[in-house]
Amino acid sequence: MYKIIIDSCGELTEELKKDGHFVNVPLELEIDGYHIVDDETFDQLDFIKRVEESPVGPKSACPSPERYMKEFEGDYDDIFVVTLSSKLSGSYNSAILAKNLYEDENGTEKNIYVVNSRSASIGQTVIGMKIQEFEEQGMPFDEIVKKIEEYTDSINTFFVLETLETLRKAGRLSNVKAFIANTLNIKPVMGSTDEGSIQQLGQGRGMKKALAKMVDCIAEVTPDSENRRIAISQCNCPERAEYVKKLLEEKLNFKEIIIVPTAGVSTMYANNGGIVVAG
Known part of the structure; x- marks a missing residue:
């Protein structure tokens, strides 16, 4: 069993949402004191209107380590986390901390790897889809890690x-x-x-x-x-x-x-x- 966790900057297609192997971990948005969770409740047109009317502009907050750790629970052998670029957000560092805390508390029986996409948005999604390809081919975890880093290097x-x-x-x-x-x-x-x-x-x-x-x-x-x-x-x-x-x-x-x-x-x-x- 494997799981692919993508922070909510990475969009999932309708097929991936129904796939069972993918999940988004939401970031949070704030604009003029109004807080928004970036999940299925997100209202794009309302948010665009608020941004256009704001003199300051919106802010975002990355998921907490605890939020990532919650997704590590369950009967999974391989877990991959794909975050938006560490140059643009604290999401990657939060996921790394979550991995370390989870392994300190539960041991290292599960294979957990955090991918710094060095991208954002749909760039994260294509990395997640490539991970699934390798998993479905029956590739060992360590080999997937190596190949996905090579693939991430090749993405523009x-x-x-x-x-x-x-x-x-x-x-x-x-x-x-x-x-x-x-x-x-x-x-x-x-x-x-x-x-x-x-x-x-x-x-x-x-x-x-x-x-x-x-x-x-x-x-x-x-x-x-x-x-x-x-x-x-x-x-x-x-x-x-x-x-x-x-x-x-x-x-x-x-x-x-x-x-x-x-x-x-x-x-x-x-x-x-x-x-x-x-x-």
């Missing part, structure tokens, strides 16, 4: 947002120019670094040109697309996600392309109209 995450205000307010744009020429409708193409922080990769005038530029960036770093799964997470813009899928299909031949809506934490950073792609 990209995004194009309508606005970078939430990221700026949260201090996540230290490597990016603070001023974006909004008056010229310039949309930056952003991506993850090898360490899991954020960098600017390019830009386009208008959303469509920026999305096309993003797909060009994906093509440059994906030589083996026919053997890879890629995923798109969209914040209240399903048509835009379908447009990106079409661009990807025209440029590359991926094994699978999946689309999911952003959950709470990803909605907080992506904002209305944001697109995240990882694979």
Whole structure:
């Protein structure tokens, strides 16, 4: 028996929610004193409205070690935890502490491994799906750990947002120019670094040109697309996600392309109209 725990920055498809091996551990959001749990009760449109009306911007809090430890209970031999990048959140450190505390109290009969995705959102999801592939092949735990670290190293995450205000307010744009020429409708193409922080990769005038530029960036770093799964997470813009899928299909031949809506934490950073792609 195995279990794959993904903090709620990583969206689960409807199939994964019903699969039985996957579970989200929720982060919590706060905006102007209003607290939100990032679980199935999350109301995306209400949250987007609150963010747009807030002069300060939202904040998030990572799951506690105790919350992770609760998910370690049960008849599981292998347990994997996939967290958003340690450069962006304390979720990874909280999960590591949970693992250490659980093993101190219960011994090491269960195999528990915490994966620092060095990504976020749908990047975490594709890592979880790859773990399942290895588990279903009957691969030993130690070999899965080795292969999933190699896979994580190979993942690239990209995004194009309508606005970078939430990221700026949260201090996540230290490597990016603070001023974006909004008056010229310039949309930056952003991506993850090898360490899991954020960098600017390019830009386009208008959303469509920026999305096309993003797909060009994906093509440059994906030589083996026919053997890879890629995923798109969209914040209240399903048509835009379908447009990106079409661009990807025209440029590359991926094994699978999946689309999911952003959950709470990803909605907080992506904002209305944001697109995240990882694979």
